[in-house]
Amino acid sequence: QRKTASAPYSLRDMADDAIGLLNALNIESAHIVGRSMGSMIGQLMAIHHPERTKTLTSMMSSTGDRGLPPPNPDVLSILLEPEPTDRENFVDHSVRIYKVLSGSGFQLDETRVIEWSHESYNRGLNPEGIARQFAAIISSGSRKEVLKSLTVPTLVIHGDADPLVPVECGIDTANTIPGAKLIIIKGLGHTLAQAAYPQIIDAISRHATY
DSSP, X not given: OOXXXXXXXXXXXXXXXXXXXXXXXXXXXXXXXXETHHXXXXXXXXXXXXXXXXXXXXXXXXXXXXXXXXXXXXXXXXXXXXXXXXXXXXXXXXXXXXXXXXXXXXXXXXXXXXXXXXXXXXXXXXXXXXXXXXXXXXXXXXXHHHHTTOOSOEEEEEETTOSSSOHHHHHHHHHHSTTOEEEEETTOOSSOOGGGHHHHHHHHHHHHTO
16 A cells, blocks of 8 residues: 655645745746756646746756656765764765766866855754655655646756756656757756856746747
8 A cells, every 4th residue: 555645844835835925026927947846846836826927947857757767876865864063064065965966067166066055054054944845845746647737838957967856857847748848958967057057047038038
């Protein structure tokens, strides 16, 4: 018998929170861009609030279909390691994660990652929150069937060297959403490599003028 996972809050809750932010800012509709879990949330915004979604860009994400290839187990095990609570080890751990997530086609700017890690540490650590986000992803189930009827103009961007969300997941997303456009970036992993910014920004900009 298959067990159903539960979570303190769901991806749908986070999607509704994002709509609540649009309400608070008096924004009637917006171009929604998400990466990884953010794309899953963006998909749910488009599914449940299509009138608020001008376009959707789904990057490095998935439909959640259980038949898709899983993450690289070595990469997943590193992500699930307890997060260090002291600054030096936290920064070292962050650099290690970026290294395993980065694709072979783009050089990692380690200096930049170290700067980001210090900024993240200064903002404050919340390992319980990260665990709740993982739980939300695991418990969310598949969005594949409902995405088949999505009418929001959609762009899918994925790297072919993504070790966490394999490129097949992005291909499945584009094939599932009617009329979706797909861009596969050679050598890109599960990070936004700076050298890929021009291609990504140009694609999103052109898509937003759909």
